[in-house]
Amino acid sequence: MTATAGRARSDTAQQAPRRRRPGLVIAGAGLALVVALLAGIWVGALPLPPGAVVGTLFDRLPGVDLSGGLSATQEAVLLQLRLPRVLLAALVGAGLAISGAAYQGVFRNPLADPYLLGAAAGAGLGATLVIAYSPSQSLGPVGVVPLAAFVGALVGVGCALALGTAAGGSHSATLLLAGVAVAAFLAAAQTLVQQQNTDDLREVYGWLLGQLGRAQWSDIALVLPYLVPACLVLLFSGRALDVLAVGDDEASALGVHPGRLRLLVILAASMATAAAVAVSGLIGFVGLVVPHIARRLVGGAHARVLPVSLLLGGGFLVLCDLVARVVLAPAELPIGVVTAFVGAPFFAGLLWVGARRR
């Protein structure tokens, strides 16, 4: 140690301001998202010429008059089917990935995902209940299934938080166990309802595996008011999560309230998850794995992991949805199957490469 002291001192001046290229990674992730969005719009059962698509989109802007050259059918496909679907995929992926990163940070647990505290089980129960028993398909412009799933997810997380807080304050281990108990109970209730109504089995399964095939502009309008504020709160909480990462005692010694911070982050992440689940069903894997990929790229500091997760998650889900539409066209794969099929090998490869480099 003493031998290197002189060198250490001279290195400090150069190394202190240097960081691991986070700006570059964020820009790259943003670019990847844009490319994924464009690919998602161009590719499909009815291919749309890229130049004409861009022209038509610009034509929609106020004050711009640009003839795209798309036929009426192509324009309808673009504006009524392709565009809302691709945008919804990006929103859902971004919401699930940033929530996953936040959950992993808050629980200091790399296996945490956005469904951990009962959001998935609650949404599943809500959706199954209305699919089985609801007499009408929609309440005004909004479908009952998204509504029930949204409420179910929030109720699930709310129960877990209430139980955890009553049992042991705001310690992360107690919250985690409360989440496991609530999720198990709600999942059992969901299975029971499903067994009682085997006629609806197909629809329930379709919902549980995740689906973006029926995406409409109204879905986007439904999620935006919840997703945007939740994601903003999470993006700003990166530094707070970094402080939480050193443990509750030390975070207190650094002048913060670990319990309050944890609650705030959990509420925001759960809101984002509930909104995503409401319009897309249970799409697994995104919230678990995308944060890990982000961490490989920019290190463990949450101030960088959260925005990178957001961008990567959006792009990842758009591409998975693309694969789901194209592989068995005209039939579609459930997107939850694709996220796991595409994501698992990719992630395994990443782990392998990381282990070899170490």
Next chain:
Amino acid sequence: MNGGAQVEVVGLSAGYGRRPVLESIRLTVEPGGWLAIIGPNGSGKSTLLRSILGFHPHQGLVRIDGVPTTGMHRRDRARCLAYAPQTPVLPEGVTTIDYVALGRTPHRPLLAAPRGIDRQVVADVMDRLELGALADRSLATLSGGEQQRAVLARALAQQPRVLLLDEPTASLDLGHAQQVLDLVDRLRRQDGLTVLSTLHDLTLAGQYADRLALLSDGRVVAEGAPAEVLTPAALRLHYGARAEVVVGPHGPAVLPVRSANRSEA
């Protein structure tokens, strides 16, 4: 930096559930002093430190330069007291410099980016603790001694007036333990920091601290200069230990003596 503060603990009692662990503790550490809390396992050393920091529910008062900590805002307390726990949580994938920079938390708004002064303080502290070469290394790849230095650096980046260290040498071998304690002693002398630590190694406690408080069954049974507290009689009574105390140039050293009755072993 700011110079040390006086720490007074008055009538502090604490427990776990109904079981009392600390009873009416009264201690004073003068500015720039180093008080080491010693005592057998389970005597309440860590609980005392955590109570002083306000992490553990307790009765009684803690005063910093005469100001009770109970009314203090958490951030103000964090600017005054820095804490290094016995087993620090080292977050995964975080670089040494990012970890040390967490020490600036009480000095800036929680959501704000680090300012120039924050970066300056972090660079200075890392320079002093010879962590410069490790700045971009992940914490997990550092050795035990280097990690302990990183934890100390994070505490110092708080620019505290009092350093509370819970077993700073717990996981270190003798050489690294001495390096860490030498470092704490140097910081104390240079900045006038007040140090309050628990130490289970009695010889190290006797060598480095200028006062010792012996905790036994939740009470302070002896307090004073190391040579007054570390006596064979006290060690026999409170630790159930057979030991000789050898007086060295920098303080007493404790030498354990095996049982005379060899056949029993």
